[in-house]
Amino acid sequence: MPQAAAPPKARTRYAAKREAIMAAATAVFNDRGVSGFTLAAVAKRMDLHPVSLTYYFKRKEDLAAAVLRDTIARYDLMLDEAYLETEPPARLRRFVEAYFEVRRRIALGEAPPLAPFSEISLIEGDQQQPLMEAFRELYVRIGRFAKTPDMPWMTRPRRTALARLIIDQLGWADAWLGSYEPADYPRVAARIADLMLDGIAGRDQPWPDLPVLTLGSPVAQNDEVTRERFLIAATNLINREGYRGASVDKISAQLNVTKGSFYHHNADKDELAAACFERTFDLIDEAKRRAAEAPDGWSRVWLAVCSLILHQASGEAGRMLRHYAMAAAPPASRRRLRLRFQQIAHAFAGQISDGIADGTLRPVDPLLAAQMLMVAFNGANSMDPRHHPGSTDRVMEDYARPVLMGVFIP
Incomplete structure (x- = not known):
């Protein structure tokens, strides 16, 4: 019925x-x-x-x-x-x-x-x-x-x-x-x-012909288990499986070490995750600091952003932690991390304002532009050259150039 x-x-x-x-x-x-x-x-x-x-x-x-x-x-x-x-x-x-x-x-x-x-x-x-x-x-x-x-x-x-x-x-x-x-x-x-x-480039500004920066410390080519290896392994796992999904067991297995070895190098997972974010912030600060030596605002912003995009895309020196990992961090940590990301955005906004003042960047909202640039380099791991024939050239043409010059430009 x-x-x-x-x-x-x-x-x-x-x-x-x-x-x-x-x-x-x-x-x-x-x-x-x-x-x-x-x-x-x-x-x-x-x-x-x-x-x-x-x-x-x-x-x-x-x-x-x-x-x-x-x-x-x-x-x-x-x-x-x-x-x-x-x-x-x-x-x-x-x-x-x-x-x-x-x-x-x-x-x-x-x-x-x-x-x-x-x-x-x-x-x-x-x-x-x-x-x-x-x-x-x-x-x-x-x-x-x-x-x-x-x-x-x-x-x-x-x-x-x-x-x-x-x-x-x-x-x-x-x-x-x-x-x-x-x-x-x-x-x-x-x-x-x-x-x-x-995009943000000023009128008639050419695409710079500059070598990008190599960021961070070279990863040791041996089997020694170091704090840096834990940071890189944890970053990769958190990016892939989320904050809670990256357990101590999984991080240890990634490096083929025991949990005892994990706790020898790290206080706990929360402390390691916080250090992963600090490493991410250090990489961004390094890019901004070294790019500041370029001659004008456009070159400085281009050099910092493109260097970070290629660093994140290749992963060869250890990627940055994706910003969305904050979602499952403890509330107190999340507030501090959000503040730090916004401080970085304000620093980039200052660089963009300098470029507008010297005429090499077009008049834009500096803070909104900074937020867009941060997303671009933070999310560039999806452009891993190993999955995109043409290596880094394709990353620059298909991703970095549209970010900085406009998404529909040839």
């Missing part, structure tokens, strides 16, 4: 409760990352017993995947709006405007939060494949912004790099957008789109 349809009021209550669970789950996702996401944490935020959630979502993977699918669907709606335009620059501008309009409504409490994509690959079980397929399709749709006969230089690798850059840039807004009033979000959107479309 067919099951009777639920009364309208019951359906409404079910939908409202499910929506409330999704909103709470997204907040937990943002706060704790994939590895710290549990039904118990969502239930605690809602002051419910965890068992009550299983009526709506049987497993935490089901709820986490639902949260991410919802965010992908909301991005698709932004893209639908963008594709009302016919020209690539107009599409990109409208997409950015749509994103910051959603963020404005979230800030005003008129819409639920968006989930971050930074750890989407960590979702396990039978939800992983369809979720990743939906995410890849999102990338393809963004890349199609530039698929036009008028731009033959926008090859598939470059369109993929463009999509990754846009997603990373918008996701990093979580770190700085709270400094702006919601009423200012449309102005922020216009300036972000302007930076993406036209």
